[in-house]
Amino acid sequence: MQQVETKQQICHNGSTHGKEIQYNGSLWPKVPPTITDELMDTLEDGALHRFDGETLNCTVFAQDHFSRFTRVVLPHGTNLTPMFMPVGTNATVKGLTPEQLEQTGSQMILANTYHCSLNPGADSIADHGGLHTFEKYNKCMLTDSGGFQLVSLSSLAIVTEKGVKFKSTHSDAVLTLTPEDAVDLQEKLGADIMMQLDDVVHVLEESRDRVKEAAERSIRWLDRQIAAKQRKDTILYAIVHGALDDEIRRWSAREIAKRPLEGWAIGGLSGGEEKSDFCRMVRISCEELPPDRPRYVMGVGYPEDILACVLMGADHFDCVFPARTARFGRAITSRGFVDVLQDDTDCELVDPNCDCECCSNYTKNGLIALNATGQRSAFCRLLTIHNFQFLHNFTNAIRWSVLTGTLEVFVNKFVEHYFTEVPEWFSYACGLADIKLTGE
Numbered sequence: 001m002q003q004v005e006t007k008q009q010i011c012h013n014g015s016t017h018g019k020e021i022q023y024n025g026s027l028w029p030k031v032p033p034t035i036t037d038e039l040m041d042t043l044e045d046g047a048l049h050r051f052d053g054e055t056l057n058c059t060v061f062a063q064d065h066f067s068r069f070t071r072v073v074l075p076h077g078t079n080l081t082p083m084f085m086p087v088g089t090n091a092t093v094k095g096l097t098p099e100q101l102e103q104t105g106s107q108m109i110l111a112n113t114y115h116c117s118l119n120p121g122a123d124s125i126a127d128h129g130g131l132h133t134f135e136k137y138n139k140c141m142l143t144d145s146g147g148f149q150l151v152s153l154s155s156l157a158i159v160t161e162k163g164v165k166f167k168s169t170h171s172d173a174v175l176t177l178t179p180e181d182a183v184d185l186q187e188k189l190g191a192d193i194m195m196q197l198d199d200v201v202h203v204l205e206e207s208r209d210r211v212k213e214a215a216e217r218s219i220r221w222l223d224r225q226i227a228a229k230q231r232k233d234t235i236l237y238a239i240v241h242g243a244l245d246d247e248i249r250r251w252s253a254r255e256i257a258k259r260p261l262e263g264w265a266i267g268g269l270s271g272g273e274e275k276s277d278f279c280r281m282v283r284i285s286c287e288e289l290p291p292d293r294p295r296y297v298m299g300v301g302y303p304e305d306i307l308a309c310v311l312m313g314a315d316h317f318d319c320v321f322p323a324r325t326a327r328f329g330r331a332i333t334s335r336g337f338v339d340v341l342q343d344d345t346d347c348e349l350v351d352p353n354c355d356c357e358c359c360s361n362y363t364k365n366g367l368i369a370l371n372a373t374g375q376r377s378a379f380c381r382l383l384t385i386h387n388f389q390f391l392h393n394f395t396n397a398i399r400w401s402v403l404t405g406t407l408e409v410f411v412n413k414f415v416e417h418y419f420t421e422v423p424e425w426f427s428y429a430c431g432l433a434d435i436k437l438t439g440e
Helices: 037-046 099-106 113-116 122-127 132-137 180-187 207-227 246-256 273-290 303-312 321-326 357-361 364-372 376-403 408-420 422-434
Strands: 049-052 056-066 067-074 077-081 083-085 106-113 140-143 157-159 164-167 175-176 193-195 235-240 264-265 295-297 317-319 329-331 336-339
Touching: 037 056, 037 422, 056 376, 067 303, 067 376, 077 083, 077 376, 083 106, 083 376, 099 376, 113 122, 113 140, 113 180, 122 180, 132 140, 132 295, 140 246, 175 180, 180 207, 193 295, 207 235, 235 246, 246 264, 246 273, 264 273, 273 295, 273 303, 273 422, 303 317, 303 376, 303 422, 317 422, 321 329, 321 376, 329 376, 357 376, 364 376, 376 408
Parallel strands: 083 317, 106 140, 140 193, 193 235, 235 264, 264 295, 295 317
Antiparallel strands: 049 056, 056 067, 067 077, 157 164, 164 175, 329 336
16 A cells, blocks of 8 residues: 655645655556555544534544545545545436445435435335435435525526425426425435535526525525434535625625534535636635535536645535436546547547446447447446546545645646646636646
8 A cells, every 4th residue: 555654744734745646657546545544543643623523523634735635424434535426316326236336436425305305205215214225325425405406497496585395397296395394304314414405596696686695595594404403313514605706605604604513515606607716616615614624515526626626625526427428428537538439449448547347347349339239228337437436536546645745746647637738717726726737
């Protein structure tokens, strides 16, 4: 295993004499080094921040610039961040078994309360003992409250101070969801983390009054949910809002930080705004949130977006994109995106630097043959496995770079491998984090 210098050499500003991962011309080793419990034990005394909550324990072991390496302990397991969370909208990740998810390196997955409450139903899941037994997934889970559907299904939703009414996407039934209902439904689902119900406006909403109203209502709904919460074995995350308004977003984060919570999320983004604005809002939110608890940016799944958010100080992320793009034949690699179906004469691996089931057993030509001979489900499954394992290896490599104080080296290696031309917004994000790009 790759060795790291002693805990005394890891400093808050990232200055360190720790050993760098040996890249050997690749973005990271084919079999990434493992951060073991024994290694973390040696770092305990030098931890930068520690939070011991009723249900969640968080330890920030190292920080390089704004980026952090943390351990988050939840009822169903220990999670190391930065971390990507696959999405299983209806309490299952399409095409993969729980065992396959674990084999990719998944530490936590997300399910959507709105969709689970419609099908198969929160009561049905509760009758099975909750999401973990329903899905036979033994690691950590997070449930979204349904607030995102205020944007994605806005034509089917009516928002009042009491809550929100949705028209079902499965029938003509109307679902009423109050903040108290959101807590009750999510406690039936029984995930490790549940998200607050929030009043979500589109990130490009032009009315500042509406953005302010939504942020203030979200805080009022949060207080109602804190009061309604019953279970001690699940955690309520609040969500920072404010669209692209610096002042409202800072206010939202400060108000959330006053509440007795064990973690928080940064929401209302990833909706078509300029990437530079997105990064600025993530940084503003992280600046206002206390440093001793996890920071979750919702709806982020592209490698460059994950890295940019880590540079801003965020810890964990989710998105449907890696699984969805796999079903269209696209693979995420350290060289960018690869359209596997584009060239049926290509005998290369999807990613020669990946040790997943897909890349260990199939060339691109072999995958195309699977797809062409009636085995599309196998084709989609293998690419989904690859995309998840790529992102897990990617975030593991970021963790190592933070732990060893070589984040700037890693960012430059990523830029060298991934981009043909560095986007202006990514250079802007690096500038916010005081990361120097050697090619500029």
